[in-house]
Amino acid sequence: MLLVRFIRDASARLEALYPPQEAGNLVLRLVQGRLGVPSYLHITEPDTPIPEERLPGLLRDLELLAGGTPLQYVLGVADFCGRRFRVDPRVLIPRPETEELVAEAVRLVRARSGGTRVLDLCTGSGCIAWSLALDCPGTDALGVDLSKEALCVARQQEFAIPAGALRPRFAQADILDPSFDAAALSGWSGAELIVSNPPYIMDKERAAMHPNVLKHEPALALFVPDSDPLRFYRALARICASFLVPGGAFVLEINEALGPETAAVLQEAGLLQVEVLRDIFGKNRFVRGFHS
Ligand SMILES: C[S@@+](CC[C@H](N)C(=O)[O-])C[C@H]1O[C@@H](n2cnc3c(N)ncnc32)[C@H](O)[C@@H]1O
Known part of the structure; x- marks a missing residue:
């Protein structure tokens, strides 16, 4: 089959689920990811065929995409x-x-001199802990998650470790448990930075979300009850207040609808210079502050 035909037919199929431009983009990214060809090849070389042995795999991928599986899970x-x-x-x-949360965390690490101990709470794939460990050599990062399955993925990330950088560690714990003991888990007396992207979407916000997210991504990673949407921030505030060293900092991703309320939780725990930061779309998206 010609590449151009696969792209046209597959895009049309996905239009049942996605707006036309998004459907086309997904197919181009699939083809790029699986065949390693540039996204414009079907335009510059319209006679390019798909190697016969690759077609069954691509058709299986298309089935998954048509069933709503996110492209990242397919690839x-x-x-x-x-x-x-x-x-x-x-x-x-x-x-x-x-990524903006990580950029702010990197700024906070680089503003310090000496090595930095970083606690990444609710680490999931480990993307925050790994990014900080690799972008800021000298960072000792510990990622924590309740899900053992998520921690398997975090530990299996494979990156070359640059000179001076440390491979992040990962540990299982429930940060909502009042007996959560950061010192016992990390072996540190304190941390210079706490960073977290905890679950923060209220159950009532499910209705506005794409069905693919609801069907395919782990609910444990996303939702909090409408009756207590700030439960993770109360736990994070307690951990920041008790485990950050003097001058230590925190930066947390938040629900855009709850900026001032989230900041208040951290202030009430005695944390200082608490500030709500906006994302590139101008939405309240992060809370940053310091221990002292
Ligand atoms: C929004 S995801 C963030 C994942 C990753 N840090 C990221 O930014 O892509 C939240 C994570 O919190 C974890 N989690 C949920 N409840 C938890 C709890 N009580 N204690 C620790 N981690 C929890 C979930 O398993 C999930 O991996």
Whole structure:
């Protein structure tokens, strides 16, 4: 089959599920990912055929996409902060706004001198812990998650470790458990930075979400009850107040609808210079602050 025909037919098929432009983009990214060809090849060389032995695999992928499986799960990888992370349905697909969270965390680490101990709470695929460990040599990062399945994925990420950088560690724990003991888990007396992208979508917000997210991504990673949407931030505030060293910092991703309320939780725990930061779309998306 000609590549151009596969792209045309597959895009038309996915239009049942996605807007036309998104459907076309998904097919181009699939073809790029699976065949390693540039996304414009079918235009510049319209006679390009799909190698016969690759077609059955591509058709299987298309079935999955047509059934609503996100492209990243089909390909088994997601791009994040300039790296390619392994992902599968055991972990949330890292989101672009979380790249902004990492950028802020990198600024906080680089503003310090000396090595930095970083606690990444609710680590999922480990994308935050790995990015900080690799982008900021000297960072000792510990990623924590309740899900053992997610931690398997986080541990299996494969990156070359640059000189001076440390491979992040990962540990299982429930951060909502009042007996959560960061010192016992990490072996540290304190951390210089705590970063987290915890579940923060309220159950009532499910209705506005794409059905594919609801059907395929882990609910444990996403939702909090309408009756207590800030439960993770109360736990995070407690951990930041008790485990950050003097001058230590935190940066957390938040629900855009709850900026001032989330900041108040952290202030009430005694944390200082608490500020709500906006994402590139101008939405309240992060809370940053310091221990002292
Ligand atoms: C929004 S995802 C974030 C994943 C990853 N850090 C990212 O930014 O892509 C939240 C993560 O929190 C984990 N989680 C949920 N409840 C938890 C709890 N009580 N304690 C620790 N981790 C929890 C989920 O398993 C999930 O991996």
